[in-house]
Amino acid sequence: MATFRKRGTKWEYRIRYTDRQSGKRKEKAKGGFTTKKEAQVSAIEEESKINQFGFAENGDEFVEKYFEEWLEVFKRPNVKPITYSVQERNVRLNILPRWGNYRLKDITRVEYQKWINSLIEKYSEGTIRRIQSIFSSAMHDAVHEFRIIRDNPIQRISIPRDVKTKEISFFNKDELVVFLESLTITQKNAKYQLSKQYFYLFTLMARTGLRIGEALALNWSDLHEDKLIVNKTLVYPTNTTAYISTPKTKKSKREIKLDEYTVKILKQHSLNQKQVILRYANYQSSKNGYMFHQHDGRWLRTNVVRDYFKVACERASVPILSPHALRHTHAVHLLEAGANIKYVSERLGHASIVVTADTYLHITDKIEDDNLSLYSAYI
Numbered sequence: 001m002a003t004f005r006k007r008g009t010k011w012e013y014r015i016r017y018t019d020r021q022s023g024k025r026k027e028k029a030k031g032g033f034t035t036k037k038e039a040q041v042s043a044i045e046e047e048s049k050i051n052q053f054g055f056a057e058n059g060d061e062f063v064e065k066y067f068e069e070w071l072e073v074f075k076r077p078n079v080k081p082i083t084y085s086v087q088e089r090n091v092r093l094n095i096l097p098r099w100g101n102y103r104l105k106d107i108t109r110v111e112y113q114k115w116i117n118s119l120i121e122k123y124s125e126g127t128i129r130r131i132q133s134i135f136s137s138a139m140h141d142a143v144h145e146f147r148i149i150r151d152n153p154i155q156r157i158s159i160p161r162d163v164k165t166k167e168i169s170f171f172n173k174d175e176l177v178v179f180l181e182s183l184t185i186t187q188k189n190a191k192y193q194l195s196k197q198y199f200y201l202f203t204l205m206a207r208t209g210l211r212i213g214e215a216l217a218l219n220w221s222d223l224h225e226d227k228l229i230v231n232k233t234l235v236y237p238t239n240t241t242a243y244i245s246t247p248k249t250k251k252s253k254r255e256i257k258l259d260e261y262t263v264k265i266l267k268q269h270s271l272n273q274k275q276v277i278l279r280y281a282n283y284q285s286s287k288n289g290y291m292f293h294q295h296d297g298r299w300l301r302t303n304v305v306r307d308y309f310k311v312a313c314e315r316a317s318v319p320i321l322s323p324h325a326l327r328h329t330h331a332v333h334l335l336e337a338g339a340n341i342k343y344v345s346e347r348l349g350h351a352s353i354v355v356t357a358d359t360y361l362h363i364t365d366k367i368e369d370d371n372l373s374l375y376s377a378y379i
Contacts, residue, residue: 002043004036011036013043059105059142059149066104067091070138074145082235082245087134094119094131104142104149112154125162132157168363170328175318176206182316192283192295195276198308200269201292201300202326207262209330209348212323214252216300217244218291220270226263228256230349236302252349266291331356336366 002015012031028046033039071091076084098115099107119128132154139152171179183199205215213233222229231253236242247253258266269291277285284297292300306323313320327348334344345356361367 002040002047004039004043006036007031010034011039013039013046015043015047017047059103061104061142061148062100063102063104063107064096064100066142067096067100067138070141074141080245081243082237085237086130090131090134095135104139107139107153109153109155109157113157116157117160120160120162125159129159132159168328168332168359169319169321169325170332170363171206171318171321171325173333176329176333179313179316179318180206183312192276192280194272194279196272197269197276197292198305198312200265200272201305202309202312202323203265204262205323205326206329207259207265208256209327209334210256211248211252211327211349212302212305214247214349216292216302216305219289220291221289222291223266226258226260228258230254230256234299234302236299242299242301247349249349249351251346251351254346254349256347328360331360332363335360336370338370 002013004011004013006012010031011033012029013033014027014029016025016027030042030046031039033042071084071088075087079087116128116132119131123131136152136154136157139149139154142149143152180199180203183202184196186193201215204210205212208228210230211233213235214230216236217232217234218228218230222231230247232244233247233252234242235245273285277283280295283295286293286297288297290297290299294300309323310320331344331348334347335341341356341361342353344360345353348356350356
């Protein structure tokens with residue numbers, strides 16, 4: 001409850017409240033207002049913050065409690081569920097184990113910079129930037145939204161450069177052929193032996209560069225003759241319900257042209273899907289028209305697809321990779337075939353052509369040899 005009084009020509013307010021953490025009665029006052037109404041408006045705003053957040057004054061709040069409230073109030077309602085999941089995971093696994101028992105006022109720039117520097121031994125530069133972004137954003141709000149600390153102690157932090165070469169995993173042409181052909185062989189222990197769904201799924205990914213979430217989110221209505229509309233992605237968080245989200249970036253919304261073989265493969269998949277539904281009594285069609293689905297008509301689970309992919313690699317005696325390697329495989333094969341890098345970037349739905357260039361142009365001897373040959377011919 002706020003009280004007001006006039007001191008000389010200026011007004012001030014005084015708010016008494018109970019701190020959630022300590023249970024102690026506290027008081028906050030502020031003066032310098034020209035009129036009583038100005039003081040009342042400011043007091044109402046301050047009372048609202050105290051009632052909503054209940055943070056301790058003067059940076060005494062523990063980092064763990066502050067982040068719990070910050071994520072729930074500022075992040076969960078305002079970002080995509082998958083974005084919130086990434087932020088919450090980084091807070092829980094990276095920030096709180098190191099800083100949870102600190103009070104906000106006890107975080108120093110030097111100690112924090114040393115911690116950031118140490119992360120390069122464990123994480124990529126991009127991951128460290130994400131951790132820093134989350135922490136800095138939370139501290140910015142502690143200063144400007146809640147006013148429980150005066151300054152953000154982790155501004156102007158230097159992110160260590162990742163000098164290690166990023167390894168990209170992919171199948172060469174022969175390995176891809178062997179891998180895909182192995183998927184057409186009926187396995188004796190398979191429950192639905194007639195189904196060739198994984199062959200069609202992995203073939204489509206290898207010939208389009210689709211992300212696994214984009215592929216699993218596809219409906220048959222997304223296929224228009226030789227064009228595939230990519231405008232959504234399936235998110236399957238651990239231990240929670242799957243849901244459809246917008247693609248990773250704005251450029252991820254795209255139209256992919258399919259070659260003749262891929263069109264033929266998808267037609268075969270449509271026929272095979274109908275045959276499987278007719279053959280097995282408990283195999284249902286998808287009411288929502290999913291291109292790839294479980295026996296009960298629901299989306300395929302991403303973790304199940306990854307596990308199947310690993311087993312298939314072992315069975316085919318090819319390098320044991322992940323489904324995302326098919327995206328890299330498609331990009332590398334396009335570049336080796338002489339495709340324009342801008343075309344490759346747009347086909348993959350990268351945020352910019354720089355991402356494509358940085359990721360792929362240095363990874364195969366063939367690309368390097370071809371470019372050197374062009375230079376030699378020119379000279």
